[in-house]
Amino acid sequence: MTSIISDINKIFDHRIRLGIMSILMVNDSVDFNRLKELLEVTDGNLASHIKALEVSEYIDIKKQFIGKKPNTTYEATLLGKQTFAKHLAALEQLIKTSK
Amino acid sequence: MESEKYLAQLQEIQSMMQKSSKFLSLSGLSGILAGTYALIGAGIVYSMSARFISPLRFNSSEFLTVTIIAILVMVLSFATGVILSVRKARKKQEVIWNQVSKLFIMSFMVPLVTGGLFAIILVTRRDFGLVAPVTLLFYGISLVNASRYSYETLRNLGFIFIILGLLNSLFIGYGLYFWMFGFGVCHIFYGAFMYLKYDYKKQ
Numbered sequence: 001m002t003s004i005i006s007d008i009n010k011i012f013d014h015r016i017r018l019g020i021m022s023i024l025m026v027n028d029s030v031d032f033n034r035l036k037e038l039l040e041v042t043d044g045n046l047a048s049h050i051k052a053l054e055v056s057e058y059i060d061i062k063k064q065f066i067g068k069k070p071n072t073t074y075e076a077t078l079l080g081k082q083t084f085a086k087h088l089a090a091l092e093q094l095i096k097t098s099k
Numbered sequence: 100m101e102s103e104k105y106l107a108q109l110q111e112i113q114s115m116m117q118k119s120s121k122f123l124s125l126s127g128l129s130g131i132l133a134g135t136y137a138l139i140g141a142g143i144v145y146s147m148s149a150r151f152i153s154p155l156r157f158n159s160s161e162f163l164t165v166t167i168i169a170i171l172v173m174v175l176s177f178a179t180g181v182i183l184s185v186r187k188a189r190k191k192q193e194v195i196w197n198q199v200s201k202l203f204i205m206s207f208m209v210p211l212v213t214g215g216l217f218a219i220i221l222v223t224r225r226d227f228g229l230v231a232p233v234t235l236l237f238y239g240i241s242l243v244n245a246s247r248y249s250y251e252t253l254r255n256l257g258f259i260f261i262i263l264g265l266l267n268s269l270f271i272g273y274g275l276y277f278w279m280f281g282f283g284v285c286h287i288f289y290g291a292f293m294y295l296k297y298d299y300k301k302q
Contacts, residue, residue: 098102098105
């Protein structure tokens with residue numbers, strides 16, 4: 001039981017950060033506007049949660065230009081994917097044992 | 100209490116994964132309507148073909164009429180599909196033109212346009228017999244390909260079309276019957292299944 005709890009990650013304990021990671025688990029790369037559209041949040045709110053995930057090195061930020069327009073896309077890092085997978089497994093385990 | 104929170108998290112993860120990677124605004128109703136157009140079109144062709152040599156072999160002037168009807172059915176079906184998808188997306192308050200819908204359209208159109216061009220080339224070579232099997236085959240491949248970005252069950256419909264296409268290529272000349280069964284009957288049944296499973300309950 002203790003090991004399961006340790007896999008529950010506090011960083012993912014927020015709807016928006018959980019949402020960002022879920023989206024990046026199944027999409028190679030996603031841009032800011034798409035994240036905003038999916039999560040229905042304001043720019044500032046989304047940016048701060050992205051920052052938190054970036055600091056933990058769970059996501060990578062890729063900046064590039066499409067023509068003259070700057071375009072920022074986000075990808076989950078290997079560490080991010082592994083940590084999230086553990087979190088997901090722990091959630092499932094906890095629900096199973098509580099039943 | 101805790102486990103309720105975890106369950107909510109799991110559901111949120113699942114819904115975000117699906118919403119972000121699948122184009123789910125396809126409406127079952129458009130399948131039913133597309134199938135109906137196909138059957139009406141086929142009915143018109145069938146009533147004409149009584150005058151032709153059976154099984155269906157067309158000389159070029161009658162072939163033109165058949166081609167026009169087929170194109171009309173196709174355009175109507177696509178228009179219906181697009182209109183109903185836009186409506187469904189609006190109802191769900193989602194943006195219709197996004198990363199996933201683009202991927203869906205691309206993965207659907209690439210095999211479809213390839214098959215369409217191939218069918219046109221066959222016609223210009225007066226190789227009419229293979230036109231129906233080719234359209235069935237490539238449409239099936241399009242569905243299988245695009246199902247990755249939409250309802251997974253779309254793949255099964257694709258497999259049915261591939262099997263029909265292969266069978267049709269063994270029985271050249273019976274294209275109209277295979278078309279009626281595939282584009283007509285299968286579309287209606289699959290559309291009804293989709294409508295009952297995904298749309299009807301949520302209204």
